[in-house]
Amino acid sequence: MASITNLTYKILSVKHLCAVRNLIEEHFTSTFSLGVYLNWTKEDLIPTYYSLIESFLGQGNSLGAFRDKDAELCGVVINVKHDDNERIKYDKALHISEKTATIHRLMVAIGGNELSDILGTKQFWEMKMGTVHPRYRRKGLMPELIKRSTVLAKQRGIEKLVRFQTYNKALKEPSKMDGFEVIRHIELKNYLDPVTGQKVFSGMKPPNDVQLIIAKTLT
Template identity: 30%
Template structure:
């Protein structure tokens, strides 16, 4: 395995879309607690995560980490800028996602209700994904991605970083990076507004909730 010195960090572009989508399908969908609970399967998803990836890469604030020994993508940090919200293509959720994915989408929307100021502020960067191939875990990659993302946020005039976390490990990493929780939705008590059911009640510990966290940046 390559050493840390053989890892290359660079801004992802639209040319990376297919590789990034495959990376999400391989290293995120099969293990993300909410997606697993909703029985979302990568092979069944045609629009997700393509829509999210397409909408973020053109903004030039997402980062990929590549192994210098083989050129493989080994980690990503996907970000979106609030000031570009009006430029993003409208998503018709009923046609863009499967019903399984919509179950997850609804809890994320519910968790962000009342926080529109953070989501849509022109000076906000939204954290979408941070995913590290487990073969490259415990090498400080996620920490470095947070650091570089903050630098990009400042360069784009952002004063707020926002993250919606669906598992405890991501939440711990963003808290370690200085984010503060502003809202939390426990899986055990959440009721899906469309079905009246509790689709995430059986998610095992240590994953207990969807949480929304923010970090205020000091922009010089």
């Protein structure tokens, strides 16, 4: 895995909104396995999930990797501080896309609306929409963004980082989790959607057949 030279890592703000949205809208959708399974498109996400990017960047917790200073944004991780009001606002917009609502119901079932209780703190960041441009994948860029997020979170008094992941190897190879631990999981073949009563994700294949919440304690 060759590393990338001439990268600059920066804390992102709303001034980076255009570049961040372009990267995420073009390349996150195609890598999110639950969405791919449901034929989720960026058009499904733009009115709801992607519309939150600006407010997330406004928190000043997210990080981007730029090639040749500001010439090209090649990777991003959106770090979002716990905010019940933002969650409620998002929940109210879910009628726009049934595919989005289906995925949201899965996240609620695993505990997505109870993260502060599960983690035992409200001082956490949820790591969302981590995306690397295809030209820069498998070069260590995302692990570096996560490492730098850990440092930044500690500096700001954050106690835990949490991520949602659809990946059963995290259960089988915990030594490769870089300090993250599995705290909740659902086998997708057994999950029943509470609205439709259907096993909506039962056809997902390994290694993307288990939905996880993983967390890292910053002590």
